[in-house]
Amino acid sequence: MDDQAARDRIVIVDDERDLRHIYKRFLEIEGYSCLTAGDGEAAMQLLEQEECSLVITDINMPGMSGIDLLREVGAKHPQVAVLMVSAIDDRKVAVKALQLGAFSYMIKPVSRNELVINVVNALRRRFLEIAHQRQSEKLEDLVQRRTKKLLEAKQELAVASEETVLRLAKAAEFRDDETAQHTLRMSHYCGIIARGYGFDEKRCELIRLASQLHDVGKIGIPDAILLKPGKLTADEFALMKEHAMFGFRILSDSRATLLQVGALIARGHHEKYDGSGYPEGVAGEDIPIEARIAAIADVFDALTTKRVYKDALPVAAAVDILRKGRGGHFDPALVDIFLSEMDVVSSVRKRFRDRGDQPGIKSLAVE
Ligand SMILES: [Fe+2]
Ligand SMILES: [Fe+2]
Numbered sequence: 001m002d003d004q005a006a007r008d009r010i011v012i013v014d015d016e017r018d019l020r021h022i023y024k025r026f027l028e029i030e031g032y033s034c035l036t037a038g039d040g041e042a043a044m045q046l047l048e049q050e051e052c053s054l055v056i057t058d059i060n061m062p063g064m065s066g067i068d069l070l071r072e073v074g075a076k077h078p079q080v081a082v083l084m085v086s087a088i089d090d091r092k093v094a095v096k097a098l099q100l101g102a103f104s105y106m107i108k109p110v111s112r113n114e115l116v117i118n119v120v121n122a123l124r125r126r127f128l129e130i131a132h133q134r135q136s137e138k139l140e141d142l143v144q145r146r147t148k149k150l151l152e153a154k155q156e157l158a159v160a161s162e163e164t165v166l167r168l169a170k171a172a173e174f175r176d177d178e179t180a181q182h183t184l185r186m187s188h189y190c191g192i193i194a195r196g197y198g199f200d201e202k203r204c205e206l207i208r209l210a211s212q213l214h215d216v217g218k219i220g221i222p223d224a225i226l227l228k229p230g231k232l233t234a235d236e237f238a239l240m241k242e243h244a245m246f247g248f249r250i251l252s253d254s255r256a257t258l259l260q261v262g263a264l265i266a267r268g269h270h271e272k273y274d275g276s277g278y279p280e281g282v283a284g285e286d287i288p289i290e291a292r293i294a295a296i297a298d299v300f301d302a303l304t305t306k307r308v309y310k311d312a313l314p315v316a317a318a319v320d321i322l323r324k325g326r327g328g329h330f331d332p333a334l335v336d337i338f339l340s341e342m343d344v345v346s347s348v349r350k351r352f353r354d355r356g357d358q359p360g361i362k363s364l365a366v367e
Contacts (some may be wrong), residue, residue, distance in 0.1 A: 008032055008033075008054065008123050009032075009033045009035065009050060009051065009052045009054075010027055010032050010034045010054045010056060010119065011037060011043050011046050011050075011052050012034055012035070012036045012056050013036075013037045013038075013043040013055060013058060013061070014036075014038075014058040014061070014085070015038055015058060016058070017038070019058070019108075026115050027119060030116055032119070039063045039064060040063060040064025040069035041064055043057065043069060044064075044072055044073075047073065047076070047080065052077075052080055053080065053081065054080065054083065054119065055069070055073055055081070055082045056083045056119070057069050057070070057082065057083070058085050058086070058087075059084055059085065059097070060086065060087060066084055066085075066086070066097075067096065067097060070084065070097060071100060074100060074101045081103045081122045081125065081126040083105075083118055083122050084104070084105045085106045085110055086108065087108045088107075103121070103125055161256060162209060162258075165213060165258060165259075166212060168213060168216055169183050169212040169215075169216060170183075171219060172213075172215050172216045172218045181352045181353070182301055182302075182354075184212075184352045185305075185349065185352045186212075186294070186301045187211045187212045188208065188348040189297030189300060189301065189338065189348065190293050190294055190297045191204050191205070191207065191208035192338065192344050192345060193334055193337050193338050194207045194208070196337035196338070196340065196341055197333075206261055207261060207265075207290050207293060209258055210259075210261035211262075211265050211290070211294045212262075213259075213265065214265050214266055214269045215247065215266070215269075216247045216250055217242070217243035217244060217246030217250060217266055218243045218246075218247075219246070219250070220246035220250075221239065221243055221246070225240055241270070241278045242279070244267050244269065244270050246266075247262075247266025247267065248264075248266050248267035251263035261290050264290050264291055265288075265291050265294045267291065268282070268287045268288050268290075268295075269291050269294040271287040271291060271292075271295065272329045272330075273329060273331050273332070274327065274329070276328075277329075292330070292331040292334055293331075293334055295329070295330060295331075296331070296334055296338050299321075299325075299330075300322060300338070303317075303318040303321060304318045304349070306354065315342070315349075322335050322338065322339065323335065
């Protein structure tokens with residue numbers, strides 16, 4: 001006896017007792033284990049109790065028809081194959097049965113050979129379908145696990161690159177008076193303006209993060225100038241202005257968008273809308289929008305916070321300065337956006353309040 005045949009239990013359903021027994025005998029000779037049922041309900045009960053591979057069912061039976069049984073088996077035991085047997089050679093019923101998932105359709109009288117061939121065929125097809133389904137599930141599982149790993153790696157990379165930016169910004173902060181709180185407040189102001197301008201959330205977050213690098217070029221300014229108490233000479237100031245291009249040179253040529261935007265902001269955050277700024281004296285929309293946004297955010301924060309060499313201006317006075325700078329120092333449309341968001345601005349001010357006096361000397365933002 002074939003091992004596979006012994007494992008494949010078959011349920012034979014027919015309201016004619018003799019036929020059930022004939023089929024059973026034919027199949028037992030081939031090594032199959034068979035159960036019989038006189039109607040659809042009894043067949044369903046057997047399927048609940050025993051693990052079966054195949055149902056061979058008559059179509060015309062009192063009570064549940066063979067087609068109804070086929071439907072129920074499909075819904076409740078989708079892994080069980082079904083073979084249909086009918087006394088009438090009706091093409092329409094045959095097509096319907098096959099559409100509903102029957103593996104084959106036999107016309108009575110069914111010969112022993114025909115029965116066995118159809119059973120072997122149905123069980124083989126069922127075996128292949130189950131194997132195929134398991135393979136697909138395995139593959140799907142593999143794809144899901146790989147995708148999850150990839151997403152985790154991507155996330156880790158995003159966190160690492162964001163942290164690199166923050167630490168780079170911090171390195172520049174160590175060198176002068178502008179504190180981490182300044183960088184954070186200023187970057188959030190940039191986010192507010194970008195959002196008001198209508199950039200999508202991803203772009204706003206990019207601008208916010210990149211703006212933290214605006215003064216990274218101060219790393220390249222000698223201590224004697226950066227930390228000099230009191231006013232800088234014209235030459236010293238000229239050198240100090242180099243921090244914009246230093247920042248650009250540190251950050252440009254990167255393939256990372258975050259650093260590319262950071263480079264534009266570093267170079268352009270001291271440019272003025274009327275072309276009177278530095279390092280290149282570009283004007284209007286020739287200044288990248290990210291830098292025009294950063295200019296407003298940087299100046300507003302420098303004006304409204306206390307430094308050793310100056311007191312904080314009241315917000316109203318800083319607002320006045322921004323308003324007066326519309327079209328001169330600043331992009332007028334972006335100033336308007338910023339000024340219309342003062343509620344959010346003040347919540348950022350509260351959230352990142354400075355603690356105590358800040359050490360250091362000067363902020364170029366208010367020069
Ligand atoms: Fe600067
Ligand atoms: Fe700044």
